[in-house]
Amino acid sequence: xxxxxxxxxxxxxxxxxxxxxxxxxxxxxxxxxxxxxxxxxxxxxxxxxxxxxxxxxxxxxxxxxxxxxxxxxxxxxxxxxxxxxxxxxxxxxxxxxxxxxxxxxxxxxxxxxxxxxxxxxxxxxxxxxxxxxxxxxxxxxxxxxxxxxxxxxxxxxxxxxxxxxxxxxxxxxxxxxxxxxxxxxxxxxxxxxxxxxxxxxxxxxxxxxxxxxxxxxxxxxxxxxxxxxxxxxxxxxxxxxxxxxxxxxxxxxxxxxxxxxxxxxxxxxxxxxxxxxxxxxxxxxxxx
Amino acid sequence: xxxxxxxxxxxxxxxxxxxxxxxxxxxxxxxxxxxxxxxxxxxxxxxxxxxxxxxxxxxxxxxxxxxxxxxxxxxxxxxxxxxxxxxxxxxxxxxxxxxxxxxxxxxxxxxxxxxxxxxxxxxxxxxxxxxxxxxxxxxxxxxxxxxxxxxxxxxxxxxxxxxxxxxxxxxxxxxxxxxxxxxxxxxxxxxxxxxxxxxxxxxxxxxxxxxxxxxxxxxxxxxxxxxxxxxxxxxxxxxxxxxxxxxxxxxxxxxxxxxxxxxxxxxxxxxxxxxxxxxxxxxxxxxxxxxxxxxxxxxxxxxxxxxxxxxxxxxxxxxxxxxxxxxxxxxxxxxxxxxxxxxxxxxxxxxxxxxxxxxxxxxxxxxxxxxxxxxxxxxxxxxxx
Ligand SMILES: Cc1cc2nc3c(=O)[nH]c(=O)nc-3n(C[C@H](O)[C@H](O)[C@H](O)COP(=O)(O)OP(=O)(O)OC[C@H]3O[C@@H](n4cnc5c(N)ncnc54)[C@H](O)[C@@H]3O)c2cc1C
Ligand code: SF4
Ligand code: SF4
Ligand code: FES
Numbered sequence: 087x088x089x090x091x092x093x094x095x096x097x098x099x100x101x102x103x104x105x106x107x108x109x110x111x112x113x114x115x116x117x118x119x120x121x122x123x124x125x126x127x128x129x130x131x132x133x134x135x136x137x138x139x140x141x142x143x144x145x146x147x148x149x150x151x152x153x154x155x156x157x158x159x160x161x162x163x164x165x166x167x168x169x170x171x172x173x174x175x176x177x178x179x180x181x182x183x184x185x186x187x188x189x190x191x192x193x194x195x196x197x198x199x200x201x202x203x204x205x206x207x208x209x210x211x212x213x214x215x216x217x218x219x220x221x222x223x224x225x226x227x228x229x230x231x232x233x234x235x236x237x238x239x240x241x242x243x244x245x246x247x248x249x250x251x252x253x254x255x256x257x258x259x260x261x262x263x264x265x266x267x268x269x270x271x272x273x274x275x276x277x278x279x280x281x282x283x284x285x286x287x288x289x290x291x292x293x294x295x296x297x298x299x300x301x302x303x304x305x306x307x308x309x310x311x312x313x314x315x316x317x318x319x320x321x322x323x324x325x326x327x328x329x330x331x332x333x334x335x336x337x338x339x340x341x342x343x344x345x346x347x348x349x350x351x352x353x354x355x356x357x358x359x360x361x362x363x364x365x366x367x368x369x370x371x372x373x374x
Numbered sequence: 375x376x377x378x379x380x381x382x383x384x385x386x387x388x389x390x391x392x393x394x395x396x397x398x399x400x401x402x403x404x405x406x407x408x409x410x411x412x413x414x415x416x417x418x419x420x421x422x423x424x425x426x427x428x429x430x431x432x433x434x435x436x437x438x439x440x441x442x443x444x445x446x447x448x449x450x451x452x453x454x455x456x457x458x459x460x461x462x463x464x465x466x467x468x469x470x471x472x473x474x475x476x477x478x479x480x481x482x483x484x485x486x487x488x489x490x491x492x493x494x495x496x497x498x499x500x501x502x503x504x505x506x507x508x509x510x511x512x513x514x515x516x517x518x519x520x521x522x523x524x525x526x527x528x529x530x531x532x533x534x535x536x537x538x539x540x541x542x543x544x545x546x547x548x549x550x551x552x553x554x555x556x557x558x559x560x561x562x563x564x565x566x567x568x569x570x571x572x573x574x575x576x577x578x579x580x581x582x583x584x585x586x587x588x589x590x591x592x593x594x595x596x597x598x599x600x601x602x603x604x605x606x607x608x609x610x611x612x613x614x615x616x617x618x619x620x621x622x623x624x625x626x627x628x629x630x631x632x633x634x635x636x637x638x639x640x641x642x643x644x645x646x647x648x649x650x651x652x653x654x655x656x657x658x659x660x661x662x663x664x665x666x667x668x669x670x671x672x673x674x675x676x677x678x679x680x681x682x683x684x685x686x687x688x689x690x691x692x693x694x695x696x697x698x699x700x701x702x703x704x705x706x707x708x709x710x711x712x713x714x715x716x717x718x719x720x721x722x723x724x725x726x727x728x729x730x731x732x733x734x735x736x737x738x739x740x741x742x743x744x745x746x747x748x749x750x751x752x753x754x755x756x757x758x759x
Contacts, residue, residue, distance in 0.1 A: 101522060102472075102473070102486050102522045102523075103519040103520070103522075104472040104473055104675065104677075105473055105484055105485075105486055106473075106484055107484070108481065108482055108483065108484065146475075146484075146675075148475055148477055148482050148666075148673055149475070149477075149664060149665070149666035149670065149673035150664060151662075151664045152662065152664075152675075174691045175691060187480055188480045189480060189481055189482055191475070191482075191484055333690055334688070334690065334695065335686075335687065335688055335689055335690055335695075337660065337661050337662050337680075338519075338660075338662075340517075340518075340519035341517055341519060342513075342514065342517075342519065342520075342521055342658075342660075343659060343660050343661065343662075343677075343680070344658060344659030344660070344680070344682070345659065345661070345680070345687060345688070347682075347705075347709065347713070349708075349713055349716075350712075350713040350716030350717060351716075352717070355517075371632050371633075372701075373695060373696045373697065373698060373700075373701030373704075374632075374695075374701075
């Protein structure tokens with residue numbers, strides 16, 4: 087597999103890759119009815135948690151199981167490891183139920199991240215759906231911290247309903263800045279929602295950016311990514327300028343268990359972030 | 375790991391009556407021996423100490439979906455092909471402890487299990503199996519992340535290969551250049567030579583350890599006629615092999631045939647039982663099982679063999695990616711014969727034929743692959759008109 091990004095740091099290697107380390111849950115905040123953001127403190131001897139935007143960790147809850155979760159915090163703040171987890175099943179529910187003071191097993195960071203250092207000088211269009219904002223949040227932090235190195239930055243975020251919007255405070259903060267354009271939309275308006283209504287793809291046509299020199303970073307449900315890619319192609323954005331983050335069943339996270347395969351690729355180590363040219367087939371070949 | 379850097383390859387003759395001396399020498403070197411033994415109507419791999427533990431005088435009869443043993447008159451040692459077991463059960467066991475966790479109040483610690491570090495010898499490793507071992511070595515020990523338990527178990531294995539004299543009807547190693555003769559990756563390689571007057575082993579050294587062992591055996595240097603007789607055994611074996619797999623442009627063909635209706639015809643027969651992945655010596659997939667003691671203070675994580683034929687294998691919240699049997703059979707075949715090349719730079723199939731023999735539906739991957747390949751030819755011709 088051709089590796090698309092040069093900035094993905096190979097995670098700490100050697101020894102038994104299955105051994106996770108207990109991190110302290112310092113703070114938990116509610117994002118939505120079923121989604122929580124956890125702030126974890128790495129063990130003192132680790133001296134912080136260094137990662138690339140878009141990378142993920144394997145999170146282990148004692149006796150229950152282990153799941154892949156993207157790192158959702160600011161890469162410039164390695165003293166805190168942040169994860170945003172939606173409770174959907176056994177393990178994620180157990181994680182969502184953790185109280186400050188308890189421990190969570192962590193191993194990582196794994197995988198290739200967003201190509202933030204490869205796309206300098208370009209307009210950056212970020213399109214996220216639902217919990218898909220979590221892996222993109224570190225990228226937004228990074229881009230804003232290096233604001234001068236990029237052209238326009240546009241963030242389009244879609245949630246099912248206003249109650250499903252995650253990282254609200256960040257969205258509000260970013261929206262108040264003049265150097266990033268933020269567009270938030272919901273599929274279905276409820277309550278006193280005054281904002282945009284409609285799926286993210288309906289807004290792509292109206293975005294102002296340079297399609298010939300841009301990079302699009304996309305994360306959300308697979309169906310949303312498929313339509314987003316179609317929308318971007320309609321805007322003449324080339325496939326090699328589009329990056330998507332894939333989700334597959336993962337047991338090891340390091341290329342040993344076979345679960346995450348998509349054709350020739352292991353999503354855990356060749357992805358989860360792919361240049362579309364390397365993952366095109368997944369939208370065409372069903373059940374690959 | 376055995377390396378083929380012996381100063382000089384030496385070839386000896388060991389009489390069958392002296393075979394126990396080889397086993398004794400291996401055990402004296404501190405290895406416990408594992409090799410072919412008869413169990414539950416099949417030749418399987420297990421611990422053995424004496425030459426009489428071997429399936430002496432047994433032949434196997436294998437066909438798509440069938441395996442049978444036949445007793446013969448002569449006391450042959452290795453007159454059969456591979457059975458349902460492969461060496462992966464020792465190096466990458468069906469259930470393996472990954473780590474243990476201990477909880478004290480709100481805290482817990484995660485510890486590595488005590489790792490066994492057995493000194494083992496594998497006796498009767500066939501050429502296709504040596505290739506399978508090399509594939510697992512690549513997958514498990516060649517990346518930035520390795521299967522540490524595999525590496526430890528693998529490092530001190532002494533390998534005594536056996537060149538095949540009795541390939542089964544489901545073998546197709548010749549077409550993949552993986553057999554029937556072992557060409558490297560062993561400490562010793564044996565050829566059982568049985569003619570009207572003679573019954574002995576030709577022993578070829580493949581490493582310094584192998585040479586050392588031979589120095590302690592009642593062997594004689596092989597004469598040219600001995601060596602020629604041994605070569606005849608393997609060349610005759612090669613001629614008996616009927617099945618074949620054509621790997622030319624196979625990766626591209628299978629990639630193009632992703633939506634071919636033929637997959638549906640295979641799926642109509644496939645039971646998605648996963649037998650083929652369990653008996654396959656190169657399938658490496660695993661899942662993790664979490665358990666806790668009743669008190670909830672001690673938890674364990676175990677690695678278990680898994681198969682891409684199960685629904686859980688590709689499950690993500692909302693459903694399985696590969697929900698149909700069609701997509702699962704296609705995953706198995708295209709992984710082995712197409713995408714393995716991208717992932718590991720080699721074919722994922724070694725031609726041992728186990729998946730054909732042990733498929734309850736008698737599905738033959740060489741046959742199904744051929745059908746997919748032939749279809750490509752038809753399409754090309756139509757396009758060319
Ligand atoms: C690279 C990557 C990054 C992710 N980042 C996040 C994130 O930041 N926040 C978040 O809330 N979720 C994220 N997910 C999804 C998350 O891993 C699943 O929601 C989680 O595995 C569900 O596990 P469960 O035991 O709670 O659910 P169950 O439905 O009980 O699932 C059973 C098992 O199936 C597997 N599984 C189920 N759903 C998924 C899935 N979507 N992806 C992979 N494996 C799955 C897991 O092994 C799980 O233990 C990510 C997935 C991947 C692959
Ligand atoms: S064929 Fe299936 S079980 Fe075997 S290695 Fe490939 S994905 Fe794993
Ligand atoms: S091909 Fe045969 S052995 Fe493999 S899953 Fe299907 S029925 Fe079982
Ligand atoms: S998650 Fe195990 S191989 Fe990718």
